[in-house]
Amino acid sequence: MKSRKCAIALGSNLGDSLTILKSAIATLNKTPGIAVKSHSSWYQTAPIGPPQPDYINACAILEVTLEPEQLLLALLEIEIKFNRIRQEKWGPRTLDLDLLLYDNLVLETSTLTLPHPRMTERAFVLVPLAEIAPGWVHPVTESAIAQLVQTADCSGVQKMIL
Ligand SMILES: Nc1ncnc2c1ncn2[C@@H]1O[C@H](COP(=O)(O)OP(=O)(O)OP(=O)(O)O)[C@@H](O)[C@H]1O
Numbered sequence: 050m051k052s053r054k055c056a057i058a059l060g061s062n063l064g065d066s067l068t069i070l071k072s073a074i075a076t077l078n079k080t081p082g083i084a085v086k087s088h089s090s091w092y093q094t095a096p097i098g099p100p101q102p103d104y105i106n107a108c109a110i111l112e113v114t115l116e117p118e119q120l121l122l123a124l125l126e127i128e129i130k131f132n133r134i135r136q137e138k139w140g141p142r143t144l145d146l147d148l149l150l151y152d153n154l155v156l157e158t159s160t161l162t163l164p165h166p167r168m169t170e171r172a173f174v175l176v177p178l179a180e181i182a183p184g185w186v187h188p189v190t191e192s193a194i195a196q197l198v199q200t201a202d203c204s205g206v207q208k209m210i211l
């Protein structure tokens with residue numbers, strides 16, 4: 050299969066989040082059909098949803114030879130490997146991997162919606178994504194990520210100084 054460019058979001062707010070996120074990126078890069086091309090800085094972000102600890106968030110650009118549904122399954126398997134237990138909606142987690150963009154594909158099935166339906170309203174996604182893919186045009190809004198981030202409230206999103 051021809052290789053495709055994708056963007057994913059990573060998040061964690063349980064356990065040793067930074068170590069978990071770094072090993073998730075290494076695991077992704079070792080997965081057949083996935084190459085990690087770049088990742089953003091790490092951001093400490095205020096939680097959206099029920100009260101819970103701050104998150105560490107980042108985004109990564111992948112080159113994949115997997116179909117969208119296969120890629121989603123690979124992401125879910127890596128979440129499980131890092132002990133993700135699904136509990137309350139938008140509740141705390143050791144690892145969350147969301148598929149944001151798959152080339153310029155627009156898709157809606159029972160298991161996968163592309164682009165990710167909530168990415169345009171989430172500063173914790175847009176700020177790291179704008180760092181690594183400012184010119185990527187969102188295929189539904191037809192705005193570049195650099196434009197979308199300008200309309201988001203980025204007050205809860207802070208680049209981590211390591
Ligand atoms: N673009 C997508 N990326 C990841 N999961 C998706 C996507 N579109 C649909 N899904 C579905 O959403 C399901 C639930 O995902 P998850 O439990 O990570 O949601 P959440 O992280 O709690 O909330 P949110 O989707 O708002 O980030 C997944 O099992 C998957 O089938």
Ligand SMILES: Nc1nc2c(c(=O)[nH]1)N=C(CO)CN2
Pocket residue numbers: 059060061094095096097098104106139140145173
């Ligand atoms: N700041 C921040 N808040 C969240 C996040 C996240 O990754 N970052 N993920 C959630 C579940 O998808 C719910 N709330």
